[in-house]
Amino acid sequence: MLISVPATSANLGPGFDTLGVALDLRNVVRIKRSRFFSISIKGEGANNFKLKGNNLFISIFNEHYRKLTGKTDRFRFTFYNKIPLSRGLGSSSAVIVSAIAAAYAMAGVAISKEKILNLALTYEPHPDNITPAVMGGFTVSTVEDGKVYSLKKEMPSHLKAVVAVPNRPISTAHSRTRLPKRYPMADIVYNLSRSSLLTAAIFSERWDMLKIASKDRLHQDIRMKAMPELFELQKLALESGALMSTLSGSGSTFFSMSEEHHAQKLAEILKRRFNAFDVRVLDFDNKGLLIEE
């Protein structure tokens, strides 16, 4: 059994805890029944023994598998991880989603993507990464009574993501506690109107609107202060032809969108100036969670 889940970029500027998009960069886990429990991690996190010992995937998988079957069977888990850890690209959402999907698949119990998404919400209270991780594409999500309500728009192939991954993280928890407790209406309307306009722009493919619609006043600047070179990176990206350029989740990765013909050029410009960053051109993903026998 092969389970794979894409990387995701959340918030997209104004869309705090709401907007997200899936990127064609997948974590894959292969699961086989086995006489002995075993786990091996290749790629991102391969050398992180702390991660291996206390694996979030295994604990979520076991919880659901036991609930579904009443048993504790043994499996051989092999992780092929491509999503950078703790860089705002949805690696923990990918773990949560793949663990739930894997438990149902190995238990032989059919489950809808909607149900997987709602189960994932019990581990990750914000839907902005888990929704595109499960559904793929660009997604808009809200939560009502512990359930995710979301809509999806497939991203066209002529657009690419240019992600700039710094060599160190900004902690989500630390970053979230730095945000103000309360905001004035002017800032609220600033983001609410832009998040709505960004949604309209993507659903109607009005890419010319992204630059104005992707501006934020609630969280980005506060978070970017922990890594001030991101201000310069954002400015450079927007001046160099990016359609939009936003902090990915709570960082530290910066996400830019570009027309296909310009993406490689944009990546080179960013790479030249920020040579300690891992700059990559990625396709968008429209499939989300995949389960293969």
Added chain:
Amino acid sequence: MLISVPATSANLGPGFDTLGVALDLRNVVRIKRSRFFSISIKGEGANNFKLKGNNLFISIFNEHYRKLTGKTDRFRFTFYNKIPLSRGLGSSSAVIVSAIAAAYAMAGVAISKEKILNLALTYEPHPDNITPAVMGGFTVSTVEDGKVYSLKKEMPSHLKAVVAVPNRPISTAHSRTRLPKRYPMADIVYNLSRSSLLTAAIFSERWDMLKIASKDRLHQDIRMKAMPELFELQKLALESGALMSTLSGSGSTFFSMSEEHHAQKLAEILKRRFNAFDVRVLDFDNKGLLIEE
């Protein structure tokens, strides 16, 4: 020359100062060159002599006409007003938009709808009524450096608006000052996510999503306290098949959306319970401002 502008319903629940929709209920003004200045008002406001004496339309019209022509010519203005005054249906936005459009038309100077919208913003600082008034349809707007950026989705003819107009107003100014100065992030995300999801739902015609996506935590309840029967009206509308039911602008009108086949029934249910309200079934308008020779 005939200028006409539709009624509008703004906010639509979570989309504070951002979302709006145009309704097929038009204020029309007929303008003719004349030896004497004259003004007559038919329909809404016909008996309001204070309004006639200090007419917002005339002052905006004169300001622009003088600027465009250097002259103060004389006209005969006849207003055929259908939009109820001070009930949250965009009557003042209609006046502003039609006055600007009329000045340019009578001066013989071509002007785009985008430019009319940006001029209207100098009289009405929130774009949520003036955008659908000019453009028609469902609109999402934001303001950046004194300019409106907006996107529009045409409303399908199988949907109708059911508006319930109380026999008294809630003052906008009064209502706006009652709102809290600052809001916590939980309430912000509540509205930001729903305004974005409501936008996605309308752009992708997922009408089943409107009920969840149209909920608000920033302004409606506070404003509705000035007219408590509106809580009961909203509940009744949603229980009686409305796809969504929201305070229109800052009130006092309540706006509900319904499938065509159910709209008359919904209106009757509301009318029976709230017999002092003027309950009407309206088409949506997709044309916005119209200028006819």
